[in-house]
Amino acid sequence: MLSQATMFNKKGLSIVIGYILLVSISIAMSVIVFQWIKNYVPTEEVNCPEGTSIFVKSIDYDCENSILNLTIKNNGKFSINGFYIRATNVSNQEIATINLASEIITGGKLYEGSVEFSEEIENLLDPSEERIISFDVEGHNQIYKIEIVPTRIQEEEERRLLVVCGDSEIRETLTCS
Amino acid sequence: MIKRIERKKEKFFSLNNLKNKKGLSPVVTTMLLIALTIGIIAIIFFWFRGMVKESITKFNENIELTCEKVTFETEYSSGTLNIVNNGNVGIISLEIKYGSFGNYQTKSIKEFDDGKNWPKNGLNSGEAFSIYLGDEVDDSEKITIYPILLGTAAGKQRLFTCEGDYGKEITL
Numbered sequence: 139m140l141s142q143a144t145m146f147n148k149k150g151l152s153i154v155i156g157y158i159l160l161v162s163i164s165i166a167m168s169v170i171v172f173q174w175i176k177n178y179v180p181t182e183e184v185n186c187p188e189g190t191s192i193f194v195k196s197i198d199y200d201c202e203n204s205i206l207n208l209t210i211k212n213n214g215k216f217s218i219n220g221f222y223i224r225a226t227n228v229s230n231q232e233i234a235t236i237n238l239a240s241e242i243i244t245g246g247k248l249y250e251g252s253v254e255f256s257e258e259i260e261n262l263l264d265p266s267e268e269r270i271i272s273f274d275v276e277g278h279n280q281i282y283k284i285e286i287v288p289t290r291i292q293e294e295e296e297r298r299l300l301v302v303c304g305d306s307e308i309r310e311t312l313t314c315s
Numbered sequence: 316m317i318k319r320i321e322r323k324k325e326k327f328f329s330l331n332n333l334k335n336k337k338g339l340s341p342v343v344t345t346m347l348l349i350a351l352t353i354g355i356i357a358i359i360f361f362w363f364r365g366m367v368k369e370s371i372t373k374f375n376e377n378i379e380l381t382c383e384k385v386t387f388e389t390e391y392s393s394g395t396l397n398i399v400n401n402g403n404v405g406i407i408s409l410e411i412k413y414g415s416f417g418n419y420q421t422k423s424i425k426e427f428d429d430g431k432n433w434p435k436n437g438l439n440s441g442e443a444f445s446i447y448l449g450d451e452v453d454d455s456e457k458i459t460i461y462p463i464l465l466g467t468a469a470g471k472q473r474l475f476t477c478e479g480d481y482g483k484e485i486t487l
Contacts, residue, residue, distance in 0.1 A: 174370075177370055177372050177375075177376055177377040178376075178377050178380070179376065180376055180380045180383075181374055181375055181376045181380075183384050183403075184384075184403045185403065222441035224399070224443050230392070231390070231392065231397065232390045232397075233388055233389075233390040233397040233398070233399050233443065234399075234443065235397050235399065235443040235444060235445040236443075237442070237443065250439075251439070251441060251442060252441055285399075287401060287441055289441070299403075300440070301403055302401065302402065302403055302440040302441045304386050304401035304402055304403075307401060
Protein backbone atom coordinates (compact mmCIF):
# COMPACT_ATOMS: atom_id res chain seq x y z
CA MET A 139 0.00 0.00 0.00
CA LEU A 140 2.86 2.32 0.84
CA SER A 141 4.57 1.70 -2.53
CA GLN A 142 1.29 2.43 -4.36
CA ALA A 143 0.95 5.73 -2.50
CA THR A 144 4.45 6.82 -3.42
CA MET A 145 3.77 5.92 -7.09
CA PHE A 146 0.71 8.16 -7.21
CA ASN A 147 2.59 11.04 -5.57
CA LYS A 148 5.22 11.12 -8.35
CA LYS A 149 4.47 14.09 -10.60
CA GLY A 150 7.07 13.53 -13.33
CA LEU A 151 8.01 17.16 -13.92
CA SER A 152 7.22 20.03 -11.63
CA ILE A 153 4.87 22.76 -12.91
CA VAL A 154 7.68 25.34 -12.91
CA ILE A 155 9.95 23.12 -15.06
CA GLY A 156 6.97 22.50 -17.36
CA TYR A 157 6.49 26.24 -17.86
CA ILE A 158 10.22 26.83 -18.37
CA LEU A 159 10.30 24.09 -21.02
CA LEU A 160 7.20 25.50 -22.74
CA VAL A 161 8.56 29.06 -22.83
CA SER A 162 12.05 28.01 -24.01
CA ILE A 163 10.61 25.78 -26.77
CA SER A 164 8.37 28.66 -27.92
CA ILE A 165 11.32 31.09 -27.98
CA ALA A 166 13.51 28.61 -29.87
CA MET A 167 10.75 28.00 -32.43
CA SER A 168 10.17 31.75 -32.86
CA VAL A 169 13.90 32.33 -33.47
CA ILE A 170 14.02 29.53 -36.08
CA VAL A 171 10.88 30.80 -37.88
CA PHE A 172 12.15 34.41 -37.76
CA GLN A 173 15.54 33.49 -39.24
CA TRP A 174 13.82 31.58 -42.04
CA ILE A 175 11.13 34.14 -42.83
CA LYS A 176 13.27 37.31 -42.65
CA ASN A 177 14.96 36.37 -45.96
CA TYR A 178 11.58 36.58 -47.67
CA VAL A 179 11.01 40.18 -46.61
CA PRO A 180 12.22 42.47 -49.43
CA THR A 181 14.89 45.01 -48.52
CA GLU A 182 14.75 48.57 -49.78
CA GLU A 183 15.98 48.90 -53.35
CA VAL A 184 19.13 50.96 -53.88
CA ASN A 185 18.10 53.70 -56.28
CA CYS A 186 18.63 57.37 -57.02
CA PRO A 187 15.95 59.75 -55.70
CA GLU A 188 13.26 60.75 -58.16
CA GLY A 189 14.22 64.08 -59.69
CA THR A 190 17.85 63.15 -60.39
CA SER A 191 18.57 64.36 -63.90
CA ILE A 192 21.31 65.66 -66.17
CA PHE A 193 21.27 66.88 -69.74
CA VAL A 194 23.85 67.51 -72.43
CA LYS A 195 23.87 71.25 -72.99
CA SER A 196 26.27 71.12 -75.92
CA ILE A 197 28.18 68.56 -77.97
CA ASP A 198 31.29 69.32 -79.98
CA TYR A 199 32.53 66.24 -81.84
CA ASP A 200 35.73 66.86 -83.77
CA CYS A 201 35.91 63.78 -86.04
CA GLU A 202 39.23 64.74 -87.62
CA ASN A 203 41.11 64.94 -84.32
CA SER A 204 38.84 62.42 -82.55
CA ILE A 205 38.01 64.77 -79.70
CA LEU A 206 34.60 64.84 -78.07
CA ASN A 207 33.67 67.82 -75.89
CA LEU A 208 30.50 67.70 -73.82
CA THR A 209 28.88 70.28 -71.60
CA ILE A 210 26.92 68.45 -68.96
CA LYS A 211 24.39 70.31 -66.83
CA ASN A 212 22.67 69.09 -63.69
CA ASN A 213 19.03 70.00 -64.33
CA GLY A 214 17.69 67.85 -61.52
CA LYS A 215 16.92 68.43 -57.87
CA PHE A 216 19.85 66.49 -56.42
CA SER A 217 23.64 66.71 -56.60
CA ILE A 218 25.42 64.07 -58.65
CA ASN A 219 28.83 62.42 -58.46
CA GLY A 220 29.48 61.68 -62.12
CA PHE A 221 28.22 59.53 -64.98
CA TYR A 222 28.75 56.44 -67.07
CA ILE A 223 29.34 57.21 -70.72
CA ARG A 224 29.11 54.64 -73.50
CA ALA A 225 29.32 55.05 -77.25
CA THR A 226 28.60 53.09 -80.39
CA ASN A 227 30.47 53.17 -83.67
CA VAL A 228 27.79 51.15 -85.50
CA SER A 229 25.20 53.46 -87.03
CA ASN A 230 22.17 51.20 -86.53
CA GLN A 231 23.12 49.87 -83.06
CA GLU A 232 20.61 50.82 -80.38
CA ILE A 233 22.70 50.03 -77.29
CA ALA A 234 26.07 51.70 -76.91
CA THR A 235 28.70 49.30 -75.57
CA ILE A 236 32.05 51.17 -75.81
CA ASN A 237 32.99 52.65 -72.44
CA LEU A 238 34.45 56.12 -72.97
CA ALA A 239 35.21 56.84 -69.30
CA SER A 240 38.81 55.65 -69.67
CA GLU A 241 39.31 58.08 -72.61
CA ILE A 242 38.70 61.21 -70.50
CA ILE A 243 41.17 64.07 -70.95
CA THR A 244 39.78 66.96 -68.87
CA GLY A 245 36.79 67.78 -66.68
CA GLY A 246 36.72 64.65 -64.55
CA LYS A 247 38.42 61.48 -63.40
CA LEU A 248 37.96 57.77 -64.08
CA TYR A 249 36.35 55.97 -61.12
CA GLU A 250 35.13 52.35 -61.26
CA GLY A 251 34.47 52.58 -64.99
CA SER A 252 32.61 55.88 -64.66
CA VAL A 253 33.53 59.56 -64.86
CA GLU A 254 33.43 61.45 -61.57
CA PHE A 255 33.64 65.22 -61.31
CA SER A 256 36.06 65.35 -58.39
CA GLU A 257 38.69 63.19 -56.74
CA GLU A 258 36.65 63.32 -53.57
CA ILE A 259 33.96 60.71 -53.36
CA GLU A 260 31.15 63.25 -53.05
CA ASN A 261 28.17 64.41 -55.08
CA LEU A 262 29.84 67.62 -56.22
CA LEU A 263 27.82 68.70 -59.24
CA ASP A 264 24.98 70.62 -57.62
CA PRO A 265 21.66 71.43 -59.32
CA SER A 266 22.01 74.05 -62.10
CA GLU A 267 25.80 73.60 -62.24
CA GLU A 268 27.55 72.55 -65.45
CA ARG A 269 30.91 71.04 -66.50
CA ILE A 270 32.84 70.76 -69.77
CA ILE A 271 34.34 67.29 -70.26
CA SER A 272 36.68 66.22 -73.06
CA PHE A 273 37.34 62.72 -74.37
CA ASP A 274 39.96 61.43 -76.77
CA VAL A 275 38.00 58.93 -78.88
CA GLU A 276 40.77 57.93 -81.26
CA GLY A 277 40.73 54.21 -82.03
CA HIS A 278 36.95 53.88 -81.97
CA ASN A 279 36.32 54.96 -85.60
CA GLN A 280 33.40 57.33 -86.01
CA ILE A 281 31.04 57.51 -83.08
CA TYR A 282 27.34 57.70 -83.90
CA LYS A 283 25.65 57.73 -80.57
CA ILE A 284 26.41 58.19 -76.86
CA GLU A 285 24.53 57.11 -73.75
CA ILE A 286 25.03 58.89 -70.43
CA VAL A 287 23.82 57.55 -67.08
CA PRO A 288 24.32 59.77 -64.00
CA THR A 289 25.73 58.33 -60.78
CA ARG A 290 25.39 59.38 -57.15
CA ILE A 291 27.20 58.50 -53.94
CA GLN A 292 24.62 57.34 -51.42
CA GLU A 293 24.77 56.00 -47.90
CA GLU A 294 23.15 52.57 -47.74
CA GLU A 295 23.34 50.52 -44.53
CA GLU A 296 26.23 52.66 -43.22
CA ARG A 297 28.19 52.17 -46.46
CA ARG A 298 28.87 54.71 -49.17
CA LEU A 299 27.87 53.23 -52.52
CA LEU A 300 28.14 54.39 -56.10
CA VAL A 301 24.53 54.24 -57.26
CA VAL A 302 23.61 54.14 -60.95
CA CYS A 303 20.62 56.33 -61.86
CA GLY A 304 19.37 54.08 -64.66
CA ASP A 305 16.04 55.91 -64.92
CA SER A 306 17.84 59.17 -65.79
CA GLU A 307 19.71 57.78 -68.81
CA ILE A 308 20.08 60.09 -71.80
CA ARG A 309 20.95 59.26 -75.42
CA GLU A 310 22.46 61.64 -77.93
CA THR A 311 23.21 61.24 -81.63
CA LEU A 312 26.55 62.66 -82.74
CA THR A 313 27.46 64.46 -85.95
CA CYS A 314 30.89 65.71 -86.92
CA SER A 315 31.44 69.41 -86.32
CA MET B 316 -6.61 -27.03 3.44
CA ILE B 317 -2.95 -26.46 4.30
CA LYS B 318 -2.06 -26.78 0.64
CA ARG B 319 -4.61 -24.10 -0.28
CA ILE B 320 -3.17 -21.70 2.29
CA GLU B 321 0.33 -22.30 0.98
CA ARG B 322 -0.78 -21.67 -2.60
CA LYS B 323 -2.44 -18.37 -1.55
CA LYS B 324 0.75 -17.40 0.28
CA GLU B 325 2.82 -18.11 -2.84
CA LYS B 326 0.45 -16.09 -5.00
CA PHE B 327 0.52 -13.17 -2.56
CA PHE B 328 4.28 -13.08 -2.39
CA SER B 329 4.75 -13.29 -6.17
CA LEU B 330 2.35 -10.31 -6.73
CA ASN B 331 4.15 -8.37 -4.04
CA ASN B 332 7.46 -8.99 -5.77
CA LEU B 333 6.02 -7.73 -9.05
CA LYS B 334 4.79 -4.53 -7.43
CA ASN B 335 8.22 -3.89 -5.98
CA LYS B 336 9.88 -4.03 -9.46
CA LYS B 337 10.27 -0.44 -10.70
CA GLY B 338 11.50 -1.11 -14.28
CA LEU B 339 13.50 2.06 -15.13
CA SER B 340 14.41 4.92 -12.87
CA PRO B 341 12.76 8.32 -13.64
CA VAL B 342 16.14 9.83 -14.53
CA VAL B 343 16.88 7.14 -17.13
CA THR B 344 13.33 7.46 -18.51
CA THR B 345 13.65 11.24 -18.88
CA MET B 346 17.04 10.88 -20.58
CA LEU B 347 15.67 8.25 -22.94
CA LEU B 348 12.68 10.45 -23.73
CA ILE B 349 14.89 13.45 -24.52
CA ALA B 350 17.30 11.34 -26.60
CA LEU B 351 14.43 9.80 -28.57
CA THR B 352 12.85 13.22 -29.19
CA ILE B 353 16.16 14.72 -30.40
CA GLY B 354 16.73 11.65 -32.58
CA ILE B 355 13.30 11.89 -34.19
CA ILE B 356 13.65 15.67 -34.73
CA ALA B 357 17.07 15.13 -36.38
CA ILE B 358 15.68 12.44 -38.70
CA ILE B 359 12.69 14.61 -39.69
CA PHE B 360 14.97 17.64 -40.16
CA PHE B 361 17.39 15.84 -42.51
CA TRP B 362 14.51 14.25 -44.43
CA PHE B 363 12.69 17.57 -44.78
CA ARG B 364 15.87 19.48 -45.71
CA GLY B 365 16.28 17.32 -48.78
CA MET B 366 12.79 18.27 -49.91
CA VAL B 367 13.08 22.02 -49.32
CA LYS B 368 14.98 24.10 -51.91
CA GLU B 369 18.24 25.57 -50.65
CA SER B 370 17.77 29.22 -49.74
CA ILE B 371 20.28 31.51 -51.47
CA THR B 372 20.54 35.08 -50.21
CA LYS B 373 21.91 38.33 -51.66
CA PHE B 374 21.83 41.75 -49.96
CA ASN B 375 20.31 40.06 -46.85
CA GLU B 376 17.22 38.86 -48.71
CA ASN B 377 16.20 35.80 -50.68
CA ILE B 378 17.88 36.00 -54.08
CA GLU B 379 14.54 35.58 -55.87
CA LEU B 380 13.57 39.00 -54.49
CA THR B 381 16.86 40.46 -55.80
CA CYS B 382 15.94 39.20 -59.30
CA GLU B 383 13.17 41.81 -59.37
CA LYS B 384 15.79 44.56 -58.92
CA VAL B 385 17.94 43.51 -61.87
CA THR B 386 17.70 46.05 -64.70
CA PHE B 387 19.34 45.35 -68.03
CA GLU B 388 18.77 46.13 -71.67
CA THR B 389 19.45 43.83 -74.61
CA GLU B 390 19.71 44.19 -78.34
CA TYR B 391 20.37 41.55 -81.00
CA SER B 392 21.47 42.26 -84.54
CA SER B 393 23.11 39.98 -87.16
CA GLY B 394 24.39 37.45 -84.65
CA THR B 395 25.68 40.05 -82.18
CA LEU B 396 24.15 40.45 -78.76
CA ASN B 397 24.56 43.79 -76.96
CA ILE B 398 23.72 44.04 -73.30
CA VAL B 399 23.94 46.84 -70.76
CA ASN B 400 23.45 46.68 -67.00
CA ASN B 401 21.55 49.83 -66.03
CA GLY B 402 20.63 48.70 -62.54
CA ASN B 403 22.41 48.49 -59.22
CA VAL B 404 22.68 44.69 -59.08
CA GLY B 405 25.73 43.02 -60.61
CA ILE B 406 25.08 40.25 -63.16
CA ILE B 407 27.69 37.52 -62.78
CA SER B 408 26.71 35.68 -65.97
CA LEU B 409 23.90 35.17 -68.46
CA GLU B 410 21.95 32.14 -69.59
CA ILE B 411 20.88 32.22 -73.22
CA LYS B 412 17.95 30.10 -74.38
CA TYR B 413 17.56 29.93 -78.14
CA GLY B 414 15.82 27.81 -80.77
CA SER B 415 12.58 27.51 -82.69
CA PHE B 416 9.44 25.35 -83.00
CA GLY B 417 9.64 23.80 -79.57
CA ASN B 418 13.28 22.85 -79.97
CA TYR B 419 15.27 24.98 -77.55
CA GLN B 420 18.80 24.92 -76.20
CA THR B 421 20.23 26.74 -73.20
CA LYS B 422 23.84 27.85 -72.92
CA SER B 423 25.84 30.06 -70.61
CA ILE B 424 27.21 33.20 -72.30
CA LYS B 425 30.72 31.96 -71.50
CA GLU B 426 30.20 28.93 -73.75
CA PHE B 427 30.02 31.06 -76.90
CA ASP B 428 33.61 32.24 -76.83
CA ASP B 429 35.01 30.07 -74.02
CA GLY B 430 34.56 33.00 -71.64
CA LYS B 431 37.43 34.93 -73.23
CA ASN B 432 35.66 38.29 -73.34
CA TRP B 433 33.06 38.11 -70.59
CA PRO B 434 34.23 40.30 -67.64
CA LYS B 435 35.82 38.27 -64.83
CA ASN B 436 33.59 39.87 -62.17
CA GLY B 437 30.52 39.83 -64.37
CA LEU B 438 28.62 42.78 -65.72
CA ASN B 439 28.66 45.38 -62.95
CA SER B 440 26.38 48.40 -62.70
CA GLY B 441 26.69 50.70 -65.70
CA GLU B 442 28.78 48.23 -67.72
CA ALA B 443 28.01 47.04 -71.25
CA PHE B 444 29.04 43.98 -73.23
CA SER B 445 28.93 42.84 -76.83
CA ILE B 446 29.33 39.27 -78.13
CA TYR B 447 28.92 37.45 -81.45
CA LEU B 448 26.74 34.40 -80.79
CA GLY B 449 27.18 32.74 -84.17
CA ASP B 450 24.98 31.32 -86.93
CA GLU B 451 23.47 28.66 -84.64
CA VAL B 452 21.68 31.37 -82.67
CA ASP B 453 21.04 33.54 -85.72
CA ASP B 454 18.89 30.77 -87.24
CA SER B 455 16.65 30.74 -84.16
CA GLU B 456 13.16 32.11 -83.91
CA LYS B 457 13.50 33.49 -80.42
CA ILE B 458 16.23 34.22 -77.86
CA THR B 459 15.62 34.61 -74.15
CA ILE B 460 18.33 36.01 -71.90
CA TYR B 461 18.24 35.22 -68.18
CA PRO B 462 20.54 36.98 -65.68
CA ILE B 463 22.60 34.85 -63.29
CA LEU B 464 23.32 36.33 -59.86
CA LEU B 465 25.90 35.44 -57.27
CA GLY B 466 24.51 34.82 -53.80
CA THR B 467 25.45 32.94 -50.65
CA ALA B 468 24.04 29.80 -49.08
CA ALA B 469 25.41 28.25 -45.90
CA GLY B 470 28.46 30.54 -46.09
CA LYS B 471 29.34 29.45 -49.63
CA GLN B 472 28.95 31.34 -52.89
CA ARG B 473 26.17 30.02 -55.12
CA LEU B 474 24.90 30.98 -58.56
CA PHE B 475 21.21 31.58 -59.14
CA THR B 476 19.48 31.97 -62.49
CA CYS B 477 16.61 34.47 -62.50
CA GLU B 478 14.23 32.43 -64.62
CA GLY B 479 10.68 33.00 -65.81
CA ASP B 480 9.54 36.60 -66.07
CA TYR B 481 13.00 37.94 -65.28
CA GLY B 482 14.30 36.93 -68.71
CA LYS B 483 14.43 39.28 -71.71
CA GLU B 484 12.88 37.83 -74.85
CA ILE B 485 14.06 38.82 -78.32
CA THR B 486 12.03 37.64 -81.32
CA LEU B 487 14.15 37.36 -84.46
